[in-house]
Amino acid sequence: MSGNTLGKLFCVTNFGESHGPAIGAVVDGCPPGLALDAADIQLELDRRRPGTSRHVTQRQEADQVEILSGVYQGLTTGTPIGLLIRNTDARSKDYSNIADTFRPGHADYTYSRKFGERDPRGGGRSSARLTAPTVAGGAIAKKWLEQTHGIKIRGYMSQLGPIAIPFESWDEVGNNPFYAPNAQIVPELEAYMDQLRRDGDSIGARIEVVAEHPPAGWGEPLYDRLDADIAHAMMGLNAVKGVSIGAGFGCVTQRGSEHGDEITPGGFLSNHAGGVLGGISSGQAITVSVAVKPTSSIRIERQSINRAGEPVQVQTLGRHDPCVGIRATPIVEALLAIVLMDHALRHRAQCG
Structure with a gap:
């Protein structure tokens, strides 16, 4: 299966299955001399891991990362960094009833049509479990970007289903399981999720991520545009x-006199472009918004077919996130960090 590597000079290759012995990543292209140990990566993995609240899957995985290579005496060596995360709480029997059927909205049908074979346990390769190695690789990128360029990357949830979450403070984001930037709305979010779980249903979410203080000049003017690579990475997330970047679809109703960010000797007067102009960073904050669909694995019976093409009713048991967007914030941050570090190295290679 191809398409498992993100990046050109800073490359993160993801491997494993949801219910296999382990998952992990090979991070290639990290410059030597970066101070790095497992604790740097574990910090980010702990933000993403399952079982941290009643609102997410109760699969209990410690997500303890092991650094297998590429680090010596606390510093990166410039060689591939091997990262391993062992699976310890898989319950494959929960998926025995769907081995020969296709869950609506899931990748079961398309995987079967493409490969002929698929691993039904926990979704196999299509499981959100495979976002953990992405977060691990992104942790390295986040540290390098902050130390080398002073770039800070952070995200938050701006909408849970029908509930919009007004931004109040970055300080609130780490104090609740939703990564919500508003403490007052958390009880409403909790009540909504509790009812959703009782209903056996799921819901989507919207996540915002911001890279502050990037330099101007990263990216390319055509096919390898910075915004195109960001979108490519984000769409690779389950x-x-x-x-959307900057104003996103909001630009449809804006006039040119409003959308075009005016420039003064003191800098830009607005940031509708989201920090990218003509595929190249402008030096403003890079702002990205992603829409996360409702979880496909739900307890409500739905119509589908089996391998023989016969009609069946499918009910998905097991442990699932009723809203995968709740744990998506650190993943979106990691993806943006990987893309920005890759472009930083590409810019250095081309322009010195």
């Missing part, structure tokens, strides 16, 4: 069905 359940993401929409990506």
Whole structure:
């Protein structure tokens, strides 16, 4: 299966299955001399891991990362960094009833049509479990970007289903399981999720991520545009069905006199472009928004077919996130970090 590597000079290759012995990543292209240990990566993995609240899957995985290579005496060596995360709480029997059927909205049908064979346990390769290695690789990128260029990357949830979450403070994001930037709305979010779980249903979410203080000049003017690579990475995240940068779809109703960011000797007067102009970073904050669809694995019976093409009713048991967007914030941050570090190295290679 191809398409498992993100990046050109800073490359993160993801491997494993949801219910296999382990998952992991090979991170190639990290410059030597970066101070790095497992704790740097574990910090980000702990933000993403399952079982941290009643609102997410209760699969209990410690997500303890092991650094297998590429680090010596606390510093990166410039060689591939091997990262391993062992699976310890898989319950494959929960998926025995769907081995020969296709869950609506899931990748079961398309995987079967493409490969002929598929691993039904926990979704196999299509499981959101495979976002953990992405977060691990992104942790390295986040540290390098902050130390080398002073770039800070952080995200938050701006909408849960029908509930819009007004931004109040970055300080609130780490204090609740939703990564919501508003403490007052958390009880409403909790009540909504509790009812959703009782209904056996799921819901989508919207996540915002911001890279602050990037330099101007990263990216390319055509096929390898910075915004195009960001969108490509975000669409590689399970359940993401929409990506917008800056004003995004809001630009449809804006006039040119409003959307075009005016420039003064003191800088830009607005940031509708989201920090990218003509595929190249402008030096403003890079702002990205992603739409995460409702979880496809739900307890409500739905119509589908089996391998023989016969009609069946499908009910998905097991442990699932009723809203995968709740744990998506650190993943979106990681993806943006990987793309930005890759472009930083590409810019250095081309322009010195």
